[in-house]
Amino acid sequence: MFKNSPKRQPSIDLFSQIGSVQLQNPVMTASGTAGYSSELSSYFNPAQLGAFVTKSLSWFAHLGNQAPRVAPARGAMLNSVGLQGPGLQYWMEKELPKLIKTKSKIVVSIWGFKVQDYLKAAEILADAPKEIVAIEVNVSCPNVEDRRKMFGHSATATAEVVQAVKDCKRPIWVKMSPNVTNLVDIASSAISNGAQALVLVNTLMGMGISTQNASYTLGAGGGGLSGPALNGVALRSVYECYEAFPDIPLVGVGGISRGSHAIEMIMAGASAIQVGTASFVNPRACLVVLDEIRQWCEQNQVKKIKELIGVAHG
Ligand SMILES: Cc1cc2nc3c(=O)[nH]c(=O)nc-3n(C[C@H](O)[C@H](O)[C@H](O)COP(=O)(O)O)c2cc1C
Structure with a gap:
């Protein structure tokens, strides 16, 4: 369908529309893999991206899990950071100003242990500066009021969380867990309760065993x-949600490290993508993906990236 051509095109329209949020290009950082503000700023200016997505923040400070927090796995990476963070108030005072200076569009990811925690986070963010263009709701968190079952594994709990954050005065994106057999039902519940976009997907539940330590x-x-092993799961999640909700913007995330991976995700139905684990291999991975998207479009004579959204659905 798309032929390689050596011809160069003068400019490619990479604009990406996620509900009411307009991004200059479809590449974002994935939550938890690029820090809170300036951690990667010696490698690139986040203003070059569509948006910078923060590590998930709660209204309270949280210590997180014991080390080791990351480990290699076959074709993948394992992490259990345990949502360590300084709390939203601290972040707004100390970190947000640094991010605003870069002139990036900012998406704040939030999390909680209870529905009430999400509500408190939304209240704090309601008065935040306009540079925060959307709130990404991480529902892959243990619900302490329901035997630590993840919010995102239940359509009801997901609905409660999305309702709880509705007064944040920002578009709400819900980041879905792939560890479910009824993704479309849970996604439907997020949408009917106010999600403007879905971010697909968070990590798969996994484990590694050390033979040395038994x-x-x-x-x-x-x-x-x-990382790479998650890519097929993310692609399928995007594909299925696009089939079910063709008018809801989808953000694809999982195993993207090259421009061609991003194009595949867009063809499956994503309007934008996020880069996570690849940034641990190359802190400039987001820019590599962005440059390669541009090159791919040039080579294939695609003038607007939007033209590619969902084309794999025939
Ligand atoms: C070290 C690490 C920390 C993460 N922390 C968060 C987080 O705080 N909130 C969140 O929604 N996702 C978090 N994620 C998940 C990523 O945002 C992303 O959904 C997932 O890693 C899949 O994308 P990737 O394969 O490109 O990494 C984290 C991932 C990693 C590797």
Whole structure:
């Protein structure tokens, strides 16, 4: 369908529309893999991206899990950071100003242990500066009011969380867990309760075993699996959600490290993509993906990236 051509085109329209949020290009950082503000700023200016997505923040400070927090896995990475963070108020005072200076569009990821925690986070963010263009709701967190079952594994709990954040005065993006057999039902519940976009997907539940220690490789035991091995799962999640909700913007994330991976995700139905684990290999991975998207479009004579959204659906 798309032929390689050596001809160069003068400019390619990379604009990406995620509900009411307009991004200059479809590449974002993935939550938890690029820090809170300036951690990667010696490698690139986040203003070059569509948006910078923060590590998930709660209204309270949280210590996170014991080390080791990351470990290699076959074709993947395992992590169990345990949502360590300084709390939203601290972040807004100390970190947000640095990010605003870069002139990036900012997406704040939030999390909580209870529905009430999400509500408190939304209240704090309601008065935040306009540079925060959207709130990404991380529902891959243990719900302490329901036997630590992840919010994102239940359509009801997901609905409660999305309702709780509705007064944040920002578009709400919900980041879905892939560890479910009823993704479309849970996504439907997020949408009907106010999600403007879906971010697909968070990590898969995984584990590594060290033969030397006869024990698990991560300090917390289990953790989240990310990187290349997650890519097919993310692609399928995007594909299925696009089939079910063709008018809802989708953000694809999982195992993207090259421009061609991003194009595949867009063809499956994503309007934008995020780069996570690849940034641990190359801190400039987001820019590599962005440059290669541009090159791919030039080579294939694609004038607008939007033209590619969902084309794999025929
Ligand atoms: C070290 C690490 C920390 C992460 N922390 C968060 C987080 O705080 N919130 C969140 O929603 N996702 C978090 N994620 C998941 C990523 O945002 C992303 O959904 C996942 O890693 C899949 O993308 P990737 O394969 O490109 O890494 C984390 C991933 C890693 C590797």
